[in-house]
Amino acid sequence: MVNDRQLEVLINDVYEYHGFDFGGYSRASLKRRVDRLIQLDGFPDFAVFLSKVRSDAAYFKHMVEEITVNVTEMFRDPHFYKILREEILPILATKPFIRFWHAGCATGEEVYSMAILLKEANLLHKSLLYATDINPLVLDTAKKGIFQLRMIKSYSENYMAMGGKNDFSQYYTANYGLAKFSEDLSEKMVFSLHNLVSDGSFNEFDIILCRNVLIYFDKDLQERALQLFDDSLSKLGYLALGTKETIKFSSMQDRYEQIHKEKIWKKIK
Amino acid sequence: MEENKIGFKVVIVGGSAGSLEVLMKVLPQLTLMSKFALVFVLHRKSAEDSTLEELIAMKTVIPVKQVEDKTPLLPGFIYVAPSDYHLLFETHHQLSLDTSEKVNYSRPSIDVSFESAAEVYGPQLTGILLSGANSDGTNGLKVIKQQGGTVVIQDPATAEMPFMPRTALENVTPDFVLGVEELLQFINNIK
Ligand SMILES: C[S@@+](CC[C@H](N)C(=O)[O-])C[C@H]1O[C@@H](n2cnc3c(N)ncnc32)[C@H](O)[C@@H]1O
Numbered sequence: 001m002v003n004d005r006q007l008e009v010l011i012n013d014v015y016e017y018h019g020f021d022f023g024g025y026s027r028a029s030l031k032r033r034v035d036r037l038i039q040l041d042g043f044p045d046f047a048v049f050l051s052k053v054r055s056d057a058a059y060f061k062h063m064v065e066e067i068t069v070n071v072t073e074m075f076r077d078p079h080f081y082k083i084l085r086e087e088i089l090p091i092l093a094t095k096p097f098i099r100f101w102h103a104g105c106a107t108g109e110e111v112y113s114m115a116i117l118l119k120e121a122n123l124l125h126k127s128l129l130y131a132t133d134i135n136p137l138v139l140d141t142a143k144k145g146i147f148q149l150r151m152i153k154s155y156s157e158n159y160m161a162m163g164g165k166n167d168f169s170q171y172y173t174a175n176y177g178l179a180k181f182s183e184d185l186s187e188k189m190v191f192s193l194h195n196l197v198s199d200g201s202f203n204e205f206d207i208i209l210c211r212n213v214l215i216y217f218d219k220d221l222q223e224r225a226l227q228l229f230d231d232s233l234s235k236l237g238y239l240a241l242g243t244k245e246t247i248k249f250s251s252m253q254d255r256y257e258q259i260h261k262e263k264i265w266k267k268i269k
Numbered sequence: 270m271e272e273n274k275i276g277f278k279v280v281i282v283g284g285s286a287g288s289l290e291v292l293m294k295v296l297p298q299l300t301l302m303s304k305f306a307l308v309f310v311l312h313r314k315s316a317e318d319s320t321l322e323e324l325i326a327m328k329t330v331i332p333v334k335q336v337e338d339k340t341p342l343l344p345g346f347i348y349v350a351p352s353d354y355h356l357l358f359e360t361h362h363q364l365s366l367d368t369s370e371k372v373n374y375s376r377p378s379i380d381v382s383f384e385s386a387a388e389v390y391g392p393q394l395t396g397i398l399l400s401g402a403n404s405d406g407t408n409g410l411k412v413i414k415q416q417g418g419t420v421v422i423q424d425p426a427t428a429e430m431p432f433m434p435r436t437a438l439e440n441v442t443p444d445f446v447l448g449v450e451e452l453l454q455f456i457n458n459i460k
Pocket of ligand 1: 069
């Protein structure tokens with residue numbers, strides 16, 4: 001296992017050689033991911049791994065793809081989507097145009113879930129869903145909208161649990177163990193690389209979803225990311241985080257109002 | 270490891286099938302403690318249930334803290350790993366959460382929490398492994414042992430599902446093998 005000192009060396013060298021700053025990442029998770037990668041790729045020791053990371057840009061790219069945690073699902077936490085559908089979308093519906101930002105969208109299941117909600121609320125035609133991630137590989141999958149068919153059963157259970165009334169199978173076509181989601185859904189999606197550590201605000205949004213991304217950041221970086229969201233939200237816009245994430249300790253919390261006990265906050269000032 | 274900065278002990282109880290029954294017997298008789306934090310990592314349904322926390326809180330006088338990302342870890346409290354996240358330990362007494370792949374078909378995984386805490390708390394950590402039908406926990410106990418921590422395994426003869434403690438016993442030399450009643454005394458005697 002890599003030790004604390006080696007991890008800091010890696011973080012420093014990655015910044016120096018490639019300009020990526022992982023200094024604000026939670027160490028406990030980062031350490032596990034680095035250990036896993038060293039094992040997966042069969043490096044005899046940390047030194048060999050480190051010199052590969054330093055000198056081989058293609059390998060460094062692979063490292064970024066592997067140390068980020070991209071696990072996701074459709075309608076993750078059905079209750080959250082239920083609240084979105086019943087309480088948030090009706091308010092956003094009054095706008096002529098609705099802008100979404102999914103920050104840290106991974107392979108896109110969250111974005112397709114949202115598109116289904118919007119379609120059913122007859123709002124998709126006037127929505128635009130920006131979806132960003134630091135990992136180019138997951139964005140490629142997201143663009144295609146092709147997911148594992150074996151996951152569909154649990155996705156359709158989640159869909160029903162959040163109050164979905166349609167036949168879930170109408171949204172995809174199944175083929176060779178894969179489910180390809182309909183292009184009607186992806187029409188309003190824009191996928192692009194964006195690093196929450198180093199890239200700035202690029203638009204103004206009515207709702208920003210950043211779920212299960214901040215858990216990988218330490219408190220300082222969380223605060224910076226929240227600031228970026230604050231800068232990118234319109235007044236009365238919404239910020240949605242993962243079920244175990246909070247803005248409670250951040251300096252912006254007094255300008256936001258929590259929706260019930262959900263991880264959704266409304267920007268009130 | 271920053272041993273000298275760490276002022277308190279951490280006790281993690283890992284369990285799967287049959288472990289809740291043990292806790293229901295032990296929890297009501299636990300006395301308030303000020304020297305260590307007590308963390309439960311139990312396999313649970315991946316629904317968003319807060320019912321396990323509530324159940325535990327109802328059975329003990331020790332206050333139960335809600336675990337969210339970067340929750341501070343403090344002595345004198347109970348913490349329960351939330352469903353569908355691995356529970357990790359940062360330096361400076363902070364918990365963090367992680368949604369990476371399941372380990373041993375489990376999230377939270379006992380191995381993941383044992384290993385992560387062992388890295389930070391070393392000899393100050395005690396890992397207790399209870400009943401279960403899965404082999405989660407064994408690798409974590411090995412790491413706890415390597416880092417100088419204390420390894421406690423429920424006596425498989427007293428476990429509703431002996432597989433988990435038995436697997437651990439076959440692979441790690443424990444400091445203690447305890448029945449339910451002894452386990453209670455062990456925890457109440459941690460200084
Ligand atoms: C666990 S996934 C969350 C997926 C989805 N939002 C959900 O909740 O199911 C975390 C994602 O955050 C991305 N990520 C990590 N660091 C990032 C950064 N600095 N900027 C943008 N995205 C990042 C990872 O690549 C990964 O795809």
